[in-house]
Amino acid sequence: MGDLEIRPAAAEDIPEIVAMLADDPLGAQRESPEDLTPYLAAHTRLMADTNQHLVVAAREGRVVGTLQLSIIPGLSRKGSTRSIIEAVRIHADERGSGLGTQLIEWAIDESRRQSCQLVQLTSDATRTDAHRFYERLGFVGSHMGFKLQL
Amino acid sequence: MGDLEIRPAAAEDIPEIVAMLADDPLGAQRESPEDLTPYLAAHTRLMADTNQHLVVAAREGRVVGTLQLSIIPGLSRKGSTRSIIEAVRIHADERGSGLGTQLIEWAIDESRRQSCQLVQLTSDATRTDAHRFYERLGFVGSHMGFKLQL
Numbered sequence: 001m002g003d004l005e006i007r008p009a010a011a012e013d014i015p016e017i018v019a020m021l022a023d024d025p026l027g028a029q030r031e032s033p034e035d036l037t038p039y040l041a042a043h044t045r046l047m048a049d050t051n052q053h054l055v056v057a058a059r060e061g062r063v064v065g066t067l068q069l070s071i072i073p074g075l076s077r078k079g080s081t082r083s084i085i086e087a088v089r090i091h092a093d094e095r096g097s098g099l100g101t102q103l104i105e106w107a108i109d110e111s112r113r114q115s116c117q118l119v120q121l122t123s124d125a126t127r128t129d130a131h132r133f134y135e136r137l138g139f140v141g142s143h144m145g146f147k148l149q150l
Numbered sequence: 151m152g153d154l155e156i157r158p159a160a161a162e163d164i165p166e167i168v169a170m171l172a173d174d175p176l177g178a179q180r181e182s183p184e185d186l187t188p189y190l191a192a193h194t195r196l197m198a199d200t201n202q203h204l205v206v207a208a209r210e211g212r213v214v215g216t217l218q219l220s221i222i223p224g225l226s227r228k229g230s231t232r233s234i235i236e237a238v239r240i241h242a243d244e245r246g247s248g249l250g251t252q253l254i255e256w257a258i259d260e261s262r263r264q265s266c267q268l269v270q271l272t273s274d275a276t277r278t279d280a281h282r283f284y285e286r287l288g289f290v291g292s293h294m295g296f297k298l299q300l
Contacts, residue, residue, distance in 0.1 A: 012224075021226050030227050031216065042229030049223060051199060072220050073202060075164075076171050076237045077180050079192030084234070089227045112300055122272060122293040134296045143272040145293025146284045150262055150270065 002060040004099070006058045009066065014039050016063035017056065018087040026124060027089075053110065057103055064091040067103045071114050083111040085121040104137055123132045152210040154249070156256045159204045159216065164189050168204065168214035170239040177239075203260065207253055214239060214241040217253045221264050233261040235271040254287055 009017060018039050022031035030037070036105045046052045051072070055066060058067035073079075080146050090100050111119045122145035125131045157165060168189050172181035173194035182188070196202045201222070207215035218236045223229075235257050240250050261269045273280045281291060 010155040017225060027226070030230050032284040038229035039225050042223055042225050042231075045231070046225070049201060051201065052223060054225065068224055070220075070222050072234070072236070073192055073198070073199060074196040074236055075167060075192050075204065075220055076177070077188050078182050079188035079190075081192075081195070084222070086224060089297070107297065107300070117300055119298040120272070122270070122295045124293055126183055131294055133206065133295075137296045137298070139296035141294045141296050143295025143297065144281055144291045145272045145295040146270065146281075146289035146291050147293065148258065148287070148289045150258070150267055 004064075004102060005058045006103065007055045007058065008056050009043070010044055011040060013056050013063050013066075014043055017066045017089075020066055020091055021083070022062075023092060024089065025113065026126075055103075057099060059094070064094045065089065065099050065103050067107055069107045069110055070113075071116065077117060080117040081115060082118040082120055083114070083116045084099075084105070085119065088121075100133060101137065104134075154214075154252060155208045156205050156253065157208065159193070159206045161190060161193055162215075163206050163213050165194055167239075170213075170216055170241055171237065173242060174222075174239065176276075205253075205256070205291055209244070214244045215249050215253050216241065216259055219257045219260055221261075221266065228268060230267040231265060232270055233257070233264070233266045235269065250283060251287065253279040254284075254291045258287075 014036055018031060018036060020034045021027045022033045030045060046054050051070060053069040055067055056063045065090045069086045071081060073081045108119055164186055168181060168183045168186060171177045172183045196204050201220060203219040205217055206213045217238045220233060221233045222234060247250045258269055
């Protein structure tokens, strides 16, 4: 396969990112790829926040993966800064290619570069394959993740 | 009990916040209340980030609780902004007083005010009392929370 580039997501990448968010058993029910307006507004907001890193993985110019890394300073654990990984998606054509590992390793390296002491993420309890994937990368599933819809 | 005020944490509050972080079965092993230097540096960093809201609950001028709320824009769920609650601590004297509920309700109200569509948090799998507490407040424990120490 061709060379892979991981780079900040541009507004032009939004259609391909949203298509990946929607091409997923959970995402299919909660995304609206037919109306990109709210995604473009969110992208503008993400670009304005220096602690948000929305990236795409591109192979031969084609967007094949995405991930959001958020940097969060805090007091606990002796003033640790932590990072949070959200919205990891791999294009259907690339699943099993090792791209997921490359994206998560990028996020871990970037977290180190930004002096984070902890990387965290949550994964829906139904995504058991994803849980094994994160455990193989060294993550420990030590927590329960709670959500409240507003 | 006297009136409760929930307000942004000032540098002067750091000793009392760190004492609460350390007065906890998990926190006792990972905090250093005898050296506040890293906490004061983290507080400066938190104050500089408009998406971080570190608050204390004060009763009659005394700090009795703390919580950090982080606002995170994102693309998924139609460009939803989510908030993350971290580092919730209640002073030992105030446990069972309803203060935890008041702090979480403050965080939910503030998240609504900031147009978040989702509030999330993780809780160590060993904190089963906390899990029941969050479920009573309407949170759904739908996710596994993974952490990687760097």
